[in-house]
Amino acid sequence: MGLVARDAELGMIAEVLDREPTSVRALVLEGEPGVGKTSLWEQGLAGGRDRGMRVLVARASASETGLPFAGLIDLLDEVDVDELTSVPVPQLHALEVALYRAEPGEQPPTEQVVSLALLSTLRSLSREQRLLVAVDDVQWLDRSSQAALAYAGRRLQDRVTVLLARRPGPRSAVEGAFGDERVDRLVVRSTTLGGTRQILATRLGLRLPHHLLRRVYDTTMGNPLFALEVGRLLAGRDPATIGDDLPVPDAVEDLLGLRVADLDPTTRRLLLALALDADLRAPQVRELAGPDVLEQASAAGVVDVDGERVRPAHPLLAEVARRAASADDVRRLHADLAAVVSDDQRRVLHLALAATEPDPVLAARLDGAVARATARGSIRLAADLAGHALRLTPPGDPDAGRVMLLAKLLQMAGEKQRLTELLTPRAAGLPERADRVRAHVLLTGGVVHGNDDILALLQRALDEAGDDHALRLRVLCHLAENEAVIEVRNVAVADGRAAEAVEASASGSGGAQRLALYTRVWTSALRGRPLDDLLERYDVLACESSYLARTPGRVAGQQHVWRGEPGPARARFEAFRSLAADRGEPGPYALARLHLCELELRLGRWDDAEELLDEWAASLDSSLLHWPMYERCRSLLAAGRGDAAGAREWGECAVEQAEETGIRWDWLEATRALGVAALLDHRPEEAVRHLRAVWAHTRDQGVVDPGAFPAAPDLVEALVETGDLDDARTVVDALRETADLQDHAWARLTAARGAATASLAGAWSDHEAQALAGVATAYDERGLAAEAARTWLALGRAQRRARKWGGARDSLERAVRLFEEQGAPGWADAARADLERVGARRPSSPGRLTTTERRVADLAVQGLANKEIARTLVVTVSTVEFHLRNTYTKLGIRSRMELAPRLAELDDTAT
Numbered sequence: 053m054g055l056v057a058r059d060a061e062l063g064m065i066a067e068v069l070d071r072e073p074t075s076v077r078a079l080v081l082e083g084e085p086g087v088g089k090t091s092l093w094e095q096g097l098a099g100g101r102d103r104g105m106r107v108l109v110a111r112a113s114a115s116e117t118g119l120p121f122a123g124l125i126d127l128l129d130e131v132d133v134d135e136l137t138s139v140p141v142p143q144l145h146a147l148e149v150a151l152y153r154a155e156p157g158e159q160p161p162t163e164q165v166v167s168l169a170l171l172s173t174l175r176s177l178s179r180e181q182r183l184l185v186a187v188d189d190v191q192w193l194d195r196s197s198q199a200a201l202a203y204a205g206r207r208l209q210d211r212v213t214v215l216l217a218r219r220p221g222p223r224s225a226v227e228g229a230f231g232d233e234r235v236d237r238l239v240v241r242s243t244t245l246g247g248t249r250q251i252l253a254t255r256l257g258l259r260l261p262h263h264l265l266r267r268v269y270d271t272t273m274g275n276p277l278f279a280l281e282v283g284r285l286l287a288g289r290d291p292a293t294i295g296d297d298l299p300v301p302d303a304v305e306d307l308l309g310l311r312v313a314d315l316d317p318t319t320r321r322l323l324l325a326l327a328l329d330a331d332l333r334a335p336q337v338r339e340l341a342g343p344d345v346l347e348q349a350s351a352a353g354v355v356d357v358d359g360e361r362v363r364p365a366h367p368l369l370a371e372v373a374r375r376a377a378s379a380d381d382v383r384r385l386h387a388d389l390a391a392v393v394s395d396d397q398r399r400v401l402h403l404a405l406a407a408t409e410p411d412p413v414l415a416a417r418l419d420g421a422v423a424r425a426t427a428r429g430s431i432r433l434a435a436d437l438a439g440h441a442l443r444l445t446p447p448g449d450p451d452a453g454r455v456m457l458l459a460k461l462l463q464m465a466g467e468k469q470r471l472t473e474l475l476t477p478r479a480a481g482l483p484e485r486a487d488r489v490r491a492h493v494l495l496t497g498g499v500v501h502g503n504d505d506i507l508a509l510l511q512r513a514l515d516e517a518g519d520d521h522a523l524r525l526r527v528l529c530h531l532a533e534n535e536a537v538i539e540v541r542n543v544a545v546a547d548g549r550a551a552e553a554v555e556a557s558a559s560g561s562g563g564a565q566r567l568a569l570y571t572r573v574w575t576s577a578l579r580g581r582p583l584d585d586l587l588e589r590y591d592v593l594a595c596e597s598s599y600l601a602r603t604p605g606r607v608a609g610q611q612h613v614w615r616g617e618p619g620p621a622r623a624r625f626e627a628f629r630s631l632a633a634d635r636g637e638p639g640p641y642a643l644a645r646l647h648l649c650e651l652e653l654r655l656g657r658w659d660d661a662e663e664l665l666d667e668w669a670a671s672l673d674s675s676l677l678h679w680p681m682y683e684r685c686r687s688l689l690a691a692g693r694g695d696a697a698g699a700r701e702w703g704e705c706a707v708e709q710a711e712e713t714g715i716r717w718d719w720l721e722a723t724r725a726l727g728v729a730a731l732l733d734h735r736p737e738e739a740v741r742h743l744r745a746v747w748a749h750t751r752d753q754g755v756v757d758p759g760a761f762p763a764a765p766d767l768v769e770a771l772v773e774t775g776d777l778d779d780a781r782t783v784v785d786a787l788r789e790t791a792d793l794q795d796h797a798w799a800r801l802t803a804a805r806g807a808a809t810a811s812l813a814g815a816w817s818d819h820e821a822q823a824l825a826g827v828a829t830a831y832d833e834r835g836l837a838a839e840a841a842r843t844w845l846a847l848g849r850a851q852r853r854a855r856k857w858g859g860a861r862d863s864l865e866r867a868v869r870l871f872e873e874q875g876a877p878g879w880a881d882a883a884r885a886d887l888e889r890v891g892a893r894r895p896s897s898p899g900r901l902t903t904t905e906r907r908v909a910d911l912a913v914q915g916l917a918n919k920e921i922a923r924t925l926v927v928t929v930s931t932v933e934f935h936l937r938n939t940y941t942k943l944g945i946r947s948r949m950e951l952a953p954r955l956a957e958l959d960d961t962a963t
Contacts, residue, residue, distance in 0.1 A: 069213075089218075120194060136173055140172065191218045199548060321341060336392045338390045401421070486520075489517050493510065542753060567602065573607045579755075616759065653689060659875050680710055913952045
């Protein structure tokens with residue numbers, strides 16, 4: 053039966069399906085429960101099939117959100133392995149394991165490998181036939197499937213259309229993968245009064261007087277599902293007998309609850325079974341409930357049967373059935389489900405959920421299920437199974453092994469609260485010393501109030517380790533890395549601890565030596581020492597099982613960034629990211645993205661940095677980086693673009709979080725951003741305060757490489773503006789000395805820049821001006837465009853003060869051009885302001901918008917408010933306002949009313 057009162061929505065769906073995609077596009081249907089989005093989504097499936105598309109379908113369920121790859125199992129249910137001959141064998145095996153079609157080998161399939169396999173699968177299928185990938189209730193899609201679909205969505209090229217339906221709320225990672233330019237959105241709203249009339253008449257044959265129809269419409273607020281439920285209550289009654297109050301509960305859940313309560317008990321039990329196990333098939337349902345119950349439930353309209361697949365007609369019905377059931381009913385049904393499901397892992401889980409008393413035999417079976425789930429990479433499921441195994445262990449039986457296994461799984465699954473609740477009362481009382489040490493180390497990944505708590509836990513672990521060298525090594529490495537990389541304090545002491553760990557591990561295992569060498573690489577980098585020897589020693593010990601996040605190569609890449617060597621840095625980070633993708637390790641992949649973002653920020657490639665940050669904000673692995681890294685990168689991006697307000701907003705947020713948690717690294721970088729923002733706002737005293745704090749802390753705490761936290765050039769500029777030339781020269785001298793000791797290219801250039809800037813502030817010198825121009829050129833040649841532009845700006849200002857009008861005009865015009873090319877409009881405006889003061893005509897804007905400015909402008913044209921645009925792009929409102937101001941200036945307009953036609957003119961010109 054077709055939909056009624058949905059012509060506009062159906063037209064939009066048809067338009068998207070008819071579009072021959074030159075790039076992958078997604079259509080997102082968003083609406084409240086019961087509003088009709090699923091019905092429209094189903095019409096989209098039918099439309100895709102009518103157009104000859106291959107349709108892959110997944111219907112997410114609230115009961116499946118914790119089951120790894122449940123969505124992919126659904127989506128690829130009808131895809132046979134024989135169709136995937138072009139998928140590489142390792143990827144195909146990983147996918148088959150994730151889909152429970154093959155047994156895992158020695159290594160569990162990681163999410164990244166399964167994501168890569170899904171990408172290969174979709175590419176393979178789309179070569180034969182256009183694809184429609186359809187997911188209903190995306191908000192309930194399990195995390196693993198979301199990550200895989202998002203990974204594939206970012207990389208698919210063409211011949212694929214994605215159709216998603218979801219409730220209002222935060223956008224999913226799947227949507228974020230496509231970006232706004234490749235997503236069409238359709239908000240499914242309540243139907244009209246006339247639509248309600250058509251629905252009741254078409255579906256129920258119910259015709260009501262206008263006044264009663266109006267009351268039904270007002271009560272249900274035009275929600276089609278709820279209007280139908282009211283209609284069912286009214287069907288067969290004489291309208292004349294209906295009083296002022298409709299026989300309708302106030303709450304929608306109560307309304308659905310009445311329908312569930314009116315069902316036959318066996319049908320109600322069937323709904324509950326589907327709520328407890330959404331993967332039940334028709335034969336299992338018949339075995340559980342009886343041969344006729346499934347047909348009765350289907351006839352009653354509360355379940356849908358598609359071949360052997362059985363689902364609630366609406367997810368809310370299953371939710372209501374679960375809420376209405378007693379705890380005893382739920383436990384009994386779990387026991388019955390265990391008797392009918394075919395998969396041993398599900399069977400054991402149902403038995404565990406049914407059990408209330410200790411059961412050593414069942415606990416042992418759960419141990420096996422934990423091992424199998426872990427082998428498949430199903431960490432969250434493994435953690436749940438391990439929790440039941442521990443719960444069912446009889447009092448007095450040894451349980452330390454199950455405690456530590458559960459703790460490890462909870463840490464891997466990111467379950468901080470459960471990890472803390474498990475280990476806090478047990479850590480000190482574990483019988484084995486090694487377990488006590490491991491427990492205290494694991495607790496550092498639980499709920500902590502700040503880094504002081506982490507240090508206290510590591511100190512207790514060190515005390516427990518005593519004179520056990522292997523255990524002491526592990527804790528020393530954690531302490532050294534924490535002090536050097538998290539707190540950025542006592543770096544020399546941390547370096548000594550790392551050296552002790554390297555020495556202690558010399559006769560130990562390869563893994564112990566690798567851990568110690570990795571820690572020493574960190575402290576050596578911060579101390580400004582060469583890393584080649586340590587890297588060579590590590591490479592001799594490296595093996596495929598090494599934990600990728602602790603690969604010293606990524607630290608070496610950061611040292612290249614600090615030294616102004618972007619080429620080698622990018623090569624290391626890209627190799628690291630590629631390896632993380634191949635091995636499917638999400639944590640290292642997130643770190644690689646962070647390092648690439650930091651590199652782009654140093655180079656002044658602001659659009660590239662913003663793209664990485666947008667991906668970061670939308671991705672699921674963002675939670676793997678716990679400290680305010682994202683906020684401080686956003687503050688540095690805003691400062692680099694010349695958005696002082698955005699830099700302050702993000703920077704103050706990062707500083708506050710860093711101070712609360714004791715994370716000095718992020719505090720230093722965010723404070724540096726605040727200093728740059730103050731410079732941009734012509735508040736040099738405030739800039740000095742921020743930047744001197746960074747400079748002083750790093751020098752006092754033993755950070756010898758000046759590029760690690762590069763506050764020096766901005767500090768010199770701020771000191772020059774306040775007239776503190778002696779202090780500026782002191783900073784320059786320190787930079788020059790470091791550059792000579794470390795053969796540090798960036799420090800050498802920056803010392804020359806600072807020396808010339810300070811000298812020109814005292815008296816004009818053609819020689820110093822030429823030196824500053826040479827520094828700007830050298831920065832540009834090394835790919836450090838942001839520093840080149842800032843240096844031309846400093847030279848232009850010095851020339852203006854000295855009344856060297858021709859030179860000032862040339863330098864400032866260079867600065868403006870470089871800032872515009874980088875997408876730094878705030879700095880370009882600052883340079884233009886100086887240019888106007890030397891008598892230059894302000895150049896007319898060519899109307900070229902940056903990628904972000906165009907994205908903001910397009911959303912504004914769509915009618916979104918600034919807050920909505922900020923929420924969509926995961927930025928602050930002040931950042932949106934900043935980009936809109938720049939857009940208006942470039943386009944020569946003053947309001948949003950002029951924006952749409954001006955953008956259309958630009959597009960016409962471009963074509």
